[in-house]
Amino acid sequence: MLAACGSDSGSSAAPVGSATPSSGPWSYTDDLGQTVKLDKTPVRIAAYGDAAAALWHFGITPVAIFTWMDPAKDTMFDGLDLGDTEVVGSTYGEISLEKLAAAKPDIIVATSYTGDTADEMYGFKDKTQLAKIKAIAPVVAVAQVGSMKDVIETNEELVASLGVDTGAGSQVAEDKAAFEAASADLTEAAKSGLSVIPIYADGDGLYIAKAPDDPALKYYQDLGVSFTEIGGKDYYWEILSWENADRYEGDVLINATRNSYSLKQLGEQPTFARLAAFQAGQVHPWDSASMDYPSQTVYMKELAGWLSTDEDVVS
Numbered sequence: 001m002l003a004a005c006g007s008d009s010g011s012s013a014a015p016v017g018s019a020t021p022s023s024g025p026w027s028y029t030d031d032l033g034q035t036v037k038l039d040k041t042p043v044r045i046a047a048y049g050d051a052a053a054a055l056w057h058f059g060i061t062p063v064a065i066f067t068w069m070d071p072a073k074d075t076m077f078d079g080l081d082l083g084d085t086e087v088v089g090s091t092y093g094e095i096s097l098e099k100l101a102a103a104k105p106d107i108i109v110a111t112s113y114t115g116d117t118a119d120e121m122y123g124f125k126d127k128t129q130l131a132k133i134k135a136i137a138p139v140v141a142v143a144q145v146g147s148m149k150d151v152i153e154t155n156e157e158l159v160a161s162l163g164v165d166t167g168a169g170s171q172v173a174e175d176k177a178a179f180e181a182a183s184a185d186l187t188e189a190a191k192s193g194l195s196v197i198p199i200y201a202d203g204d205g206l207y208i209a210k211a212p213d214d215p216a217l218k219y220y221q222d223l224g225v226s227f228t229e230i231g232g233k234d235y236y237w238e239i240l241s242w243e244n245a246d247r248y249e250g251d252v253l254i255n256a257t258r259n260s261y262s263l264k265q266l267g268e269q270p271t272f273a274r275l276a277a278f279q280a281g282q283v284h285p286w287d288s289a290s291m292d293y294p295s296q297t298v299y300m301k302e303l304a305g306w307l308s309t310d311e312d313v314v315s
Contacts, residue, residue, distance in 0.1 A: 020163045020164075020165070023040065023041070024040075024041070025037065025038065025039055025040070026038045026039075026040060026041040026042060026161065028140060028158065028161050030140040030141045030142070031112060031141050031142055031143035031154065032112055032116065032117065032118045032121070032141045032143070033118070034118050034138075034139075034140065034141070036107065036138040036140055038106065038107075038138075040106075041161070041162060041163055042105075042106030042107040042162060043106060043162075043163075044063045044103070044104055044105050044106045045060055045062050045063065045105060045106065045107060045108075045109060045162070046062055046063060046064040046065065046066075046088070046100060046103060046105035046107075046108045046109070046137065047062045047064075047065055047108065047109040047110070048065070048066060048067060048108075048109065048110045048111055048122075048123040049065055049066070049067025049068065049069075049071060049074065049076065049077075050067075050076065050111050050144070050288075050290055050291070051109045051110060051111050051142055051155075051291075052065040052067070052085075052109070053076045053077055053080065053290035053292075053295070054142075054152075054155050054290040054291045054292040054295075055109065055155070055159065056080050056290075057175075057290060057292035057293070057294050057295055058155060058156070058159040058164055058172065058292055059159065059164050059171065059172070060159055060162060060164065061084060061085065062085050062109075063084075063085065063086065063103045063104070063105060064085065064086040064087075064088050064099070064100055064103035064105060065085055065086075065087055065088070066087070066088050066089030066090075066095045066100070066123070067087075067089065067090060067092075068090075068091065068092035069090060069091075069258070069259065070090045071087060071090065074258060074288075075257045075258060075287060075288060076258070076287075076288045076289070076290055086099055086102075086103050088100045088103065092123075093124065093125030093126075093129070094125070095124070095125075095129065095133065097132055097133065097136065100133065100136055101136050105136065105137040106137060107137055107138050107139070107140055108133065108136075108137050108138070108139045108140070109139075109140055109141075109142065109158070110122070110123050110124070110139050110140070110141045110142070111123060111141065111142055111143075111144050112141035112142070112143045112144065113143070113144055113145060114145055114235075116141065116143075118141075119131070121139075121141055140158070142154050142155060142158065142291070144215055144291070145215065146215060146218070147215055147218050147219045147222060148215035148216040148218065148219035148291060148296065149219050150215070151215050151291040152179075152291050152292060152293060152296065155291055155292060156172065156176075159172075172293070175292075175293035175294045175297070176293050178293065178294070178297050179293040179294075179296060179297045179300075182296075182297045182300040182301050182304070183219075183223055183300060185300070185301065185304045186220065186223050186224075186225065186300045186303060186304045186307075187223045187224045188304075189303075189304035189305070189307040189308045190220075190223060190224035190225045190226065190304075190307055191224065192307050192308060192310075192312075193226060193312070194226065194251040194252050194307050194310055194311075194312060195226045195227065195228045195249075195250045195251045195252070195314065196225060196226065196227050196228070196250055196251070196252045196253075196254060196307075197227070197228045197230075197248055197249075197250035197252070197253050197254070197277075198211070198214070198217060198227070198253075198254050198256070198286050199253055199254070199255050199256065199260070199286070200237075200255070200256040200260045200286075201255065201256075201260050201261035201265070201266060201269075201272075202259070202260065202261060204239070205239055205240050205241045205242055205245070206239070206240045206241075206242065206244075206245045206269075206272065207237045207238075207239050207240075208230050208237065208238045208239075208240065208248060209230070209236060209237060210230045210235075210236055210237070210238070211227040211230075213235055213236040214236065215291070216289065216291075216296065216299075220300070220303065225303070225307070227250075228248050228249070228250045230248065242269050242271060242272070243271060244271070245269060245271040245272040245275075246271045246272065246274055246275055249275060249276060249277070249314040250277055250314065251276075251277060251282065251310060251311070251312055251313050251314055251315075252277060252282050252284065252306055252307065252310050253275070253277045253278065253282065253283045253284070254283075254284050254285065254286035254303075255283055255284070255285060255286055256286045256288065257285050257286060257287050257288060258288050263283055266278065266283065276313040276314050277313060277314070279313075280310070280311060280313045282306070282310045282311070282313065284302070284306050285302075287299050287302075
């Protein structure tokens with residue numbers, strides 16, 4: 001049981017977008033098995049960056065966010081108004097406890113990954129920092145594992161508990177229907193059989209993502225998208241030196257939009273520039289779309305378009 005330190009601030013509740021919180025007691029059990037009980041439904045929500053973006057698209061505007069880069073430069077926050085949200089950290093693990101406390105959050109929503117625990121999880125510097133933050137407000141985690149659809153449904157359950165209407169005729173229901181339609185379209189486009197390789201690149205080399213370890217990529221794979229099988233025993237990435245950047249070939253490459261090399265910089269690497277997909281102009285953005293229906297709908301439509309129009313260049 002987590003103490004509700006942040007919920008009894010005495011301040012008036014801040015607007016939370018389209019949510020209509022109930023006045024009764026609130027209870028929520030998160031993906032790490034933590035159960036948080038409060039006398040009132042939380043209305044002032046702080047969140048780690050990726051979780052915050054998803055909340056926004058579900059209709060909840062966080063009062064504070066912390067993340068690993070300047071959110072104003074993060075493509076995940078494109079189109080979102082940060083004006084009413086306090087940025088209390090823009091470098092991983094560096095969170096201003098004073099600013100966070102001043103925002104008076106009722107709860108803090110974080111993301112978690114395999115191996116995380118209630119006392120030590122992703123987004124925080126260490127156990128000591130997390131303990132101090134829990135003294136400000138309870139922290140609940142949404143696990144970023146398995147299929148993206150499962151993660152989105154967990155976010156939907158969370159926002160529903162916070163007062164967002166997710167029933168028939170609601171905006172969430174409309175967004176979910178569009179998501180399902182985009183999923184069907186992606187399944188159809190994937191019948192082209194084109195192989196996809198997701199990449200991130202910097203001065204250290206080329207990072208190749210493993211689809212089963214990324215919830216969004218796994219969902220696309222479940223829909224029929226063909227990803228080039230990546231080797232190595234490490235979680236999520238196989239990291240290649242630039243001399244070995246041509247180890248894997250794919251018909252379509254998707255390049256991360258968060259701090260990755262630009263297309264021009266990729267082309268300056270001779271080994272990468274020899275890849276058939278690069279020469280064919282089939283390197284596209286890999287957007288870090290947040291775990292919500294509208295964000296993923298937009299990206300699935302883009303991916304379906306590339307799989308429908310790009311050519312087989314490696315078979």
